[in-house]
Amino acid sequence: MGAEEGDDMTKPGGTPLLAVRRLTKRYGPEQSGTLVLDGLDIDVGRGVFLSVVGPSGAGKTTLLRCIAGLLTATSGSVEMNGVPVVKPPPSLALVFQDYSRSLMPWMSVRKNVELPLLSAKITRQERRDRAQEALAAVGLAGSANHYPWQLSGGMQQRAAIARALAYRPEALLMDEPFASVDAQTRADLEDLTRGVRDRFGMTVILVTHDIDEAVYLGDEVVVLSGSPARVRERITVDLGPDRDQLATKSSPRFTELRGRVLELIRGERQTLQGTA
Amino acid sequence: MVAKSPVVVRRVLAFAGDAALEIVVPAGLVALWWAASEHSTSLYYPPLSTILSTLRHFWLFAHFGSDAVPTLVHLAIGFLIAVGVGIAAGTLLGLSPLLAEVVAPVLEFMRAVPVAAVLPAVLLVLGVGPAFQVTVIAFGAVWPVLLNTMDGVRALDPILDDVGRSFHLPARVRLLRVTLPAAMPNIVAGVRTAISIAISVVIFSELMGATSGIGYQILQAQDTFAIPQVWAGVILLGILGYLLNVAFRGVEHVLLRQHRGMRETAR
Numbered sequence: 435m436g437a438e439e440g441d442d443m444t445k446p447g448g449t450p451l452l453a454v455r456r457l458t459k460r461y462g463p464e465q466s467g468t469l470v471l472d473g474l475d476i477d478v479g480r481g482v483f484l485s486v487v488g489p490s491g492a493g494k495t496t497l498l499r500c501i502a503g504l505l506t507a508t509s510g511s512v513e514m515n516g517v518p519v520v521k522p523p524p525s526l527a528l529v530f531q532d533y534s535r536s537l538m539p540w541m542s543v544r545k546n547v548e549l550p551l552l553s554a555k556i557t558r559q560e561r562r563d564r565a566q567e568a569l570a571a572v573g574l575a576g577s578a579n580h581y582p583w584q585l586s587g588g589m590q591q592r593a594a595i596a597r598a599l600a601y602r603p604e605a606l607l608m609d610e611p612f613a614s615v616d617a618q619t620r621a622d623l624e625d626l627t628r629g630v631r632d633r634f635g636m637t638v639i640l641v642t643h644d645i646d647e648a649v650y651l652g653d654e655v656v657v658l659s660g661s662p663a664r665v666r667e668r669i670t671v672d673l674g675p676d677r678d679q680l681a682t683k684s685s686p687r688f689t690e691l692r693g694r695v696l697e698l699i700r701g702e703r704q705t706l707q708g709t710a
Numbered sequence: 711m712v713a714k715s716p717v718v719v720r721r722v723l724a725f726a727g728d729a730a731l732e733i734v735v736p737a738g739l740v741a742l743w744w745a746a747s748e749h750s751t752s753l754y755y756p757p758l759s760t761i762l763s764t765l766r767h768f769w770l771f772a773h774f775g776s777d778a779v780p781t782l783v784h785l786a787i788g789f790l791i792a793v794g795v796g797i798a799a800g801t802l803l804g805l806s807p808l809l810a811e812v813v814a815p816v817l818e819f820m821r822a823v824p825v826a827a828v829l830p831a832v833l834l835v836l837g838v839g840p841a842f843q844v845t846v847i848a849f850g851a852v853w854p855v856l857l858n859t860m861d862g863v864r865a866l867d868p869i870l871d872d873v874g875r876s877f878h879l880p881a882r883v884r885l886l887r888v889t890l891p892a893a894m895p896n897i898v899a900g901v902r903t904a905i906s907i908a909i910s911v912v913i914f915s916e917l918m919g920a921t922s923g924i925g926y927q928i929l930q931a932q933d934t935f936a937i938p939q940v941w942a943g944v945i946l947l948g949i950l951g952y953l954l955n956v957a958f959r960g961v962e963h964v965l966l967r968q969h970r971g972m973r974e975t976a977r
Contacts, residue, residue: 538892539968540891540894552880582972
């Protein structure tokens with residue numbers, strides 16, 4: 435486990451890697467446009483696995499795109515390593531929900547994984563090695579020469595995760611990454627994600643609408659309220675570093691935590707319906 | 711029986727069937743023409759046998775080097791300029807919406823001008839010679855390549871754009887590995903249209919101002935009432951056009967291999 439052998443920097447509670455401050459995003463005209471994010475404050479410590487859960491259309495993707503520097507906030511700020519994020523920061527990688535659209539169909543899996551390494555001054559050999567290591571970490575070493583469209587959905591998402599790993603980011607942002615795969619593949623990919631987080635010592639922010647997934651994967655869960663999104667509550671998930679699909683999910687503590695998250699989200703929905 | 715055959719066998723049969731059809735129908739038409747025209751004494755409709763022997767003697771031996779080759783060379787140069795300029799300008803305009811907006815009226819005007827209409831003006835400026843041919847071919851063929859490339863580049867999936875930005879891909883890598891491959895189906899479609907335009911324009915230009923070339927010889931033959939030569943020239947052009955299309959289909963097959971694979975698995 436990375437948290438055990440790593441230094442203080444990889445443990446939760448150090449200087450925050452990412453700091454989201456009063457983040458507000460409004461689409462359209464400055465005053466009359468749709469308010470999507472309403473003054474969000476979120477700190478993400480180094481090495482933390484943070485789940486962000488909220489009702490559909492709560493602006494989760496918008497939040498992620500702001501953190502990734504792909505979208506400019508209307509007001510407020512995002513800082514990574516103390517540096518304001520105004521464009522995509524150097525040590526941050528994204529995994530998208532729609533794996534079939536985020537991989538290049540005209541490149542082999544290996545070339546796809548090597549793609550982000552074409553930018554830095556990396557030798558051909560090192561590029562190969564890093565891609566191979568990343569592919570091995572997600573169990574795709576044998577499919578390196580296939581094209582993405584020759585793989586199943588779950589394998590394509592693994593390839594997308596490998597591409598992010600090869601980039602060796604400090605922060606990995608995942609936008610509903612397992613929403614379009616079947617249940618068994620989803621469970622496999624969830625465990626794979628926690629596994630590579632430990633092995634590569636990254637900070638992960640995973641956005642999902644699935645409460646079980648948020649609690650099962652996260653060291654902490656941020657619950658967003660619906661449109662416009664505000665931080666409803668932040669919950670520490672004290673389920674220990676090792677998670678197991680069967681044991682963890684059937685433990686009383688898990689049930690308690692997911693119940694609390696569900697309550698927060700359900701309460702939110704009732705408030706919304708009441709005001710609608 | 712067919713339903714029980716393995717997929718491969720069925721595919722082979724289907725391919726053989728297609729190939730046979732592709733040969734049988736033209737062969738039948740040629741045979742029909744041959745039989746119907748064999749005893750023709752009309753000046754304007756000479757027997758096919760005469761036309762084909764003219765094709766062989768006049769075009770394939772006596773005039774291939776002096777006339778067919780120049781036509782093909784001009785065609786190739788003009789076409790390649792059209793493809794190069796079309797892809798470069800189309801990419802630039804596809805990447806810059808502002809630039810595209812500024813030049814849109816000019817583009818719309820230029821592409822609306824029939825090539826035939828600019829021939830006399832260009833001939834006046836450049837005079838008879840290869841420069842004239844190459845210029846008008848390039849002018850005629852550039853538009854489909856340019857406009858299709860622009861559309862393809864502009865239609866880049868926003869997710870791929872996000873991938874490029876978040877992974878800090880250098881502009882060159884983004885252009886060559888992401889944007890242009892993504893636009894390839896559009897570019898190929900534009901180039902295919904450009905080929906047929908280029909063939910028409912090269913002949914057209916040779917009818918107007920040339921001292922050699924297939925079009926020039928057809929015109930000469932017409933002036934001297936060498937009717938079999940006229941028809942033989944037309945057949946030669948048909949064959950050349952057909953061969954060029956077949957060759958391009960091969961290029962297309964290779965260029966769009968992955969796109970095809972993706973589409974087929976998506977079904």
